Amino acid sequence: MKMKRNIIEKNIEVRCGLCRESVMVDKYGAGRCRHCGWIQVDVDEPDRVLYPNLVSFNKAKELYSQGKLLTPNFEEFVEGLKNYRHMEFYHNNKKYGVTWEYDVALYQWDIIESTKTYRTPKEFLLNAKLNGVLLKAIWDEVEKANYMQ
Numbered sequence: 001m002k003m004k005r006n007i008i009e010k011n012i013e014v015r016c017g018l019c020r021e022s023v024m025v026d027k028y029g030a031g032r033c034r035h036c037g038w039i040q041v042d043v044d045e046p047d048r049v050l051y052p053n054l055v056s057f058n059k060a061k062e063l064y065s066q067g068k069l070l071t072p073n074f075e076e077f078v079e080g081l082k083n084y085r086h087m088e089f090y091h092n093n094k095k096y097g098v099t100w101e102y103d104v105a106l107y108q109w110d111i112i113e114s115t116k117t118y119r120t121p122k123e124f125l126l127n128a129k130l131n132g133v134l135l136k137a138i139w140d141e142v143e144k145a146n147y148m149q
Contacts, residue, residue: 011024011025011026011031012024012025012026012027012029013025014029014031014040016033016035016036016038016040017038017040017041017043017057018033018036018038018057018060018061018064019033019035019036019038019064021033021034021035021036023035023040025040029041029042030052036060036064036070037069037070038053038060038064038070039052039053041053043057046058047059048079049072049076049079049080049083050083051083051084052147053070054070054071054072054076054077054080054145054146054147055070055071055072055076056076059076071145072145073139074125074135074136074139075125077089077139077145078121078124078125080147081098081100081104081121081124082100082121084147084148085099085100085101086098086099086100086147086148087099087145087146087147087148088109088144088145088146088147088148088149089142089143089144089145089146090142090143090144091130091138091141091142091143092141094108094109095108095109096108096109096130097109097148098124100121103117103118103119104117104118104119104120104121104123104124105117106118106124106128106135116128116129
C-alpha cells in the first residue's frame with residue numbers, strides 16, 4: 001500500500017480498507033473514511049465487531065456494496081457492548097444508555113428510575129424490552145446506535 005505523508009497535518013494518506021478511497025490516518029493508522037464511514041483498523045477477524053467500528057468488516061463490505069450506512073444490527077450492538085461496556089441509542093426521540101459492569105443495565109437517559117437490569121449480555125439480547133416490546137423486535141426503528149460519546 002503506497003502511503004503519502006502530509007507534512008502540514010502530520011497525517012498519513014492511505015487507501016480505505018473498505019471502499020479504497022483516500023483517507024488520512026494518524027501515526028497509529030486510525031482515521032475515519034469520509035466516503036464510507038469505516039474507521040481504519042487491522043482486520044484480523046473480518047466477521048467480528050472490533051473497536052472502534054460497530055459492525056464487522058464483512059458486514060461493512062456488504063452494507064457499503066448496497067449503498068447503506070454502516071449501522072449495527074441488534075446482535076452487533078450487543079457485541080459492541082461486550083467490547084465497549086457503555087453503549088447508547090435513540091428510539092422515538094428518546095436517548096437510552098446500556099452499560100455492562102456486573103449486570104447489563106438499560107435505562108432512558110437521565111431517568112435513573114427507568115433502569116432495567118439483565119444478568120448477562122445474552123440475557124439482554126434475548127429479553128430487553130422498551131415499553132413492553134422486545135428491543136430486538138423494534139431494532140429497525142432505533143437510531144444513532146453507538147458507543148457512548
